[in-house]
Amino acid sequence: MWFRKKKEKQSTTTCVESSLLQLSYQSILRATDGFSTQNLVGSGSFGSVYKGVLEASGAVITVKVLNLLNRGASKSFLAECEALKNIRHRNLVKVLTAISGVNYQGKDFKALVYEFMENGSLEDWLHPFIGMNEPETARNLNFFQRVSVAIDVAHALEYLHHHCEEPIIHCDLKPSNILLDEEMVGHISDFGLAKILFADKLNYSTNQSSSLGLRGTIGYAPPEYGLGSELSTKGDVYSYGILLLEMFTGKRPTHDMFKEGFSIHNFVMAALPERITEIIDPILLQERSRHRTPGNITFSDKHLQHLNSIFEIGLACSAESPSERMDMSDVVSKLCSIRDKLLRPTHYRHERQTYTAQSTGHAATVVGGNDTDLQALLQFKAMITGDQLKVMNSWNSSIHFCQWHGITCGRVKVSSHATTKVAMQGTCFKQETGAAS
Template sequence: MQLERIHQKIKHFFQINNFNCFCDLGVTLVFSFFLILWFRKKKEQPTATCAKNSLLQLSYQSILRATDGFSGQNLVGSGNIGSVYKGILEENGVVIAVKVLNLLTHEASRSFLAECEALRNIRHRNLVKVLTAISGADYQGNHFKALVYEFMANGSLEDWLYPSVGMIEQERIRNLNFFQRVNVVVDVAHALECLHHHCDAPIIHCDLKPSNILLDEEMVGHISDFGLAKILSADLLNNSTTQSSSLGLRGTIGYAPPEYGMGSELSTKGDVYSYGILVLEMFTGKRPTNEMFKEGFNLHNFVVATLPGRVIEFIDPILLEERVKQGNDRHFQFLNSIFEIGITCSAGIPK
């Protein structure tokens, strides 16, 4: 009975965007195999629920103390929109991540509002939990906005796929094995299914990429950074003239679907494209912005050109080392099906 339920869930997920090839029996059986293992060590995925009553009540003073005055030692990441700090709440010892918005940039306030709107009413195992939002003034009277999240102990997927020199010099080199990558792929799929199909209105993330996928202590994947997210209201769903060009280009080069660059409307299919690129990237170890991809040749075309007979030639070298150590091809016989899913999701034409 458990296997039958898992199989039905897989068929339901891969039929969401009418990709007929996802219904192929071989593909569903492959993912049945992975998901049986996955469900053994993870609890049932919760559905999106209202979270208004669970928000922490924090002040500027409390997060200032938690981050030791936004100390550089607690800085875990920064960008144009703001900086993220690790903090520990004095009241209960809870570890948090605080994103302090750089209000000198025009995009910061819009990002703050978009993220608050997208995440205020939903909770899911594979979405980073927003604990609270703070908007007011600092001790100098300057406008201050910050978002407080649960802290993800294992950082971003980006850090694991492409460790920096500092990480490589550490005793424990960050490498994702085959099953960990499959687990993250499934985690992200569950999160997208929640956003696209189980919220009051569909939510488009608009910027799915490794740096926006965070890993907790158990290496469970969580989608984060909803600063570009778009909620599809009933009016937008019925208005096909809503163009992404009127809102500025959404997403990151290499991960954003081609139609966004041509001014096409935002849709959940854009996230599916980014997901396909992510799948291909995770198992080839090649960024979609690799210098080898130019003049119309991209990661999608690269994998298409080498399937099905040359999979071993282009998978991530780390996975090849794992294969040699294990001395068998038990896992790698499923790579063709995994790449086929990535290829189908990242097709150039949304339909």
Template sequence: MELSRKHMEVFNSFFLVYVKVIIFLSCFNLLGLATSSPVVGGNDTDRQALLQFKAKITGYRLKVMESWNSSIHFCQWRGVTCGRKHRRVTKLELQHLKLSGSLSPYVGNMSFLRELSLVGNRFYNKIPQEIGRLRRLQILDLTNNSISGEIPSNLSACSKAYSSLSVRNNDLRGSIPPSFGNLSSLEELRLESNGLTGIIPEALGRLTNLSFFMVAENAISGIFPTAMFNLSNILAIDIGGNKIQGTLHFDLEITMPNLEFFSIWGNQISGQIPIALCNASSLDILQLNNNRLTGNVPSLEKLDKLSELQLGANALGRGREGDLNFFCTLVNNTKLLNLYVGVNNFGGALPKCISNFSSTLLHLSIYQNKISGRILDRIGNLIKLEILDASQNQLSGPIPFDIGRHQKLQRFFFDNNFLSGTIPYSIGNLTMLIEVNLAFNNLQGSIPSSIGHCQNLLAMSLSHNNLSGPIPPQAFELPSLSIFLDLKSNYLTGGLPLTVEKLKNLGAFRVSRNRLSGLLPNNLGSCVRLEALFLEGNLFEGPIPSSLSSLRGLVALDVSDNNLSGEVPEFLVSFGALKYLNLSFNDFDGVIPSEGVFKNKSATFVEGNNNLCGGIPELHLSRCNSKTSSDTSLKLKVAIIVVILGVTLVFSCLLILWFRKKKEQPTTTCAENSILQLSYQSILRATDGFSIQNLLGSGSFGSVYKGILEESGAIIAVKVLNLLNRGASRSFLAECEALRNIRHRNLVKVLTAISGVDYRGNDFKALVYEFMEYGSLEEWLHQSINRNESGIMRNLSFFQRVNVAIDVAYALEYLHHHCETTIIHCDLKPSNILLDQEMVGHISDFGLAKILSSDRLNYSTNQSSSIGLRGTIGYAPPE
């Protein structure tokens, strides 16, 4: 009996071993892998498997595995970890090495492998079936590769091993294997960003240890399994970006006390938001956006740990007052960072409780709803806001001045509302602004110059408002502007500021449909990265500047509906990227090219220019007459020769007269003024098209403008005669006669005189003087006008007043007694006494001066500027 008992124990031991072997072999047979690849016994098995793994890797990155050679034990190879007892490979970790190739099936021979991590490489082809035989494998992470094919269903054969399975960001196809429901130890299943289809298997509801279920950005359809809401250990569910349908039922009992992340964005889920979901008090992120949810949003009071709430792009709300009451259930949440409710049906006014939101709020997006009323003044309490988007609503009233408190604001969008009033000057406090869009409102007033403080601005749109006045130069002193600057459809006046040259990185510039005038600045060509330039519907005149030839990246150019003239620039032919060119309704003349963009009828528009000819037949322009062209060319040549001969003759006569006078006059006569060669065009550019912001003053016969010469940068004063006023021409001649041979420290120096025609063919006469920095004496003496631009009072001390009086006396003494011919000013008053930067007085405006004959007793009307009374009639300055 004793021997039998021992025999029985031995037999039982052998039997148990036999059963285990049979089960082990059965596992391989079930997988169909017993003979699928070579199996080598002993420690050499892992070494050979690793070498086969290396053999599948291709490309230059192979050198990162140089340590994989026979000089050292394979357990010391890069990325390889072995167990201490058996010296078998337990981990293979080769993350972010840009390795390229396919996965070797020999990896299935490393039977002690517990972790296989190849994150961030370029492996392609399928996941080998042989990985299914790794019964000890706990972590498989193939994230961020290019692996294709289907997920092998046999990965679940040895079901108690896996704790983490991640193959996100690959090119997998097919469906999620239902056999994954057998992975009872699985804690993390991450399959995001692939091309998976089919449904989410109901069997996954059996994974009681599952904490993370992430299958976002696939093409999965069907209904989310109800059983998965019973997984009490779940922390995160992300099924966003799929085609999942159905509803989140109100009676759905969510038994997920630890749920922190719940995302169903970008699906086709309908119905209302269940109250049960709003009881998940551990929620940190809730993303329900881009679905078909309807109804009101329930109270979110219990979600006091919520940092992000995404409800946008649904059909929530009923378009009436009270839709946003759920905002007030969030005021006690001190962790809320992002709140997105845009693209819904929310109506009514913004609740006042919004000003009680935690100051931690970074993003507030309520765009494209039916929200009405005014912007709350106390919205400035949200001082950490980085994004404020309320565009496409029905908001009215002014933009609160308090907006300047949002000094961390980066994106400020209130376009497509009914806002009125002015743009607050405090917008200049938003120095972190990247984008601002206030288009399609009823804003009035001028663009605040403080916008120049927003030195991080990439894009700005103020289009389709009622803004007026000149564009402040500071708006163009933003070298950061690189996306677009859109000021179209307003009532802006004046010219384009010369500071436009600082927009060197700007991609699109739109000032269409305003009242801008003058010449196009030559330095507009400095904006070398422009792709879209829209200037149509203004009053610009003159030619297209040749400097625009540097804008070789232009895709669209529209200068239609202006007063531009001259020939169509030939350089537009070479603009290979140009796809849209509109020159319509201007005064261009000459031959239109037939190459480049001009050979595309659908891309070129030239109608309304009656003097253009040629071009492709589809443009329907008149044919250019070669005889007429040659006649015109001949006439032009003759005219040029005549002009040159005439100028030479006049210049010769002047030289002869000058030499005669030099012989006749003593050495004490006044020195000749140096001649500054200027034209109407250069004066027009210098004064920015005679813009109102450069206007210094107006008188009986004309206006005086400040100008900056392009060539030298010198500042000048330009007196432009209004030739429609009676006596203006005589005033011009008198002033030229009076100033041509005089020079004194206390007389305003005339630099040159211009007499010609403007671009419209009208007579043009102007005098160019040196610029007096401190204006007229009248501005310093009278309280009503003696403030500078900053509002600071100007005051003259007693000694300064005495000095100015002495300066004037010196000038008069010179005019009366020391000039070749005595000059009587006839209009001496404080407004005609100008002060330079050293507060030295200068007499100006000799338009009414008398020039006496040498005997100082008789004078004729030919020696004076006008006939009859002279000076400011009915007024004698008390000074």
């Protein structure tokens, strides 16, 4: 992340004192079990990230420990601390505190403590690692969830670019830096130690400061950065465009097929609009196929209708020329319009539904978060004593409940269930829930 320096630097202690949470090296050591490898979430040349649990409150935290052997790491700590304490947005990972002191060996120790994101990174969901005993469909995002996360990230970038005291450039937007909370809301994280280092090198020559290592990640960094151009918000817009294309094609920009001048941008542009189904993430095509049942075709078809618009936004953001790229405010507006159109045909209201087979006659309440929704749906399934058309065969733990037949989710919350005209009888109240935005 890059930002304009203030006239007066704030000390590390000021950053800690202004934090809501006061922690010591000892408390962080205990929270992470002595920085155990079992709690190691990730690592790189600029530091290591651990998951921890605070003894006093039981709160789960993320601890980023800086590698102070790296040149400029201490200054980077001050810069990142200063930036993070002055920005607040629901789609930015919240920094809880900063710690600066010495460890038990008497060596300097610096760390940043963040809120923990329950559902990992967007990378984990777009490109999941499938274990030997794990079904392939165990972790993936449906269409609406992808749209929602894309809007979350766009909102965060719009805030950084237009609503901070000085424009802030993240410089390293990519799926692994987008974290998802328990409600699958996206948060931009890792404001990039390398990018903070760049802020400390502004007095260096252009050639020195234009190193791609200080400007982003290959595949996501805009082409002008490799030519030594100055940082700008348009660089973040380019990275966002690549991210958006990746989210809906399921292909990394560094895929083996993208070489010799052929990029993910070219890949998508060549397919629009006639061959759009050829470039969609296969997971989304599977979702479309599963929902192609009588009376439920519109669910997938309306998604397909909007994919072209989403791809066009991704292409406009990832244009080669910075001047041709969209502004994040416009991106937010267009994506929110797409989301609203997706939700518009659905009317959430209390209504009574009649079925044509045997049921216990009890009501199924479908509200709340992941576990609450799951348990409510399983309870409803248990009430059904006859299912002649095997409608509920998909209602099992092999796939996420948002992909069960007849279930529609807003993010991961159930927004409606459509099981009319499927050979069941009895009554059930469908309760208004309202999809998350």
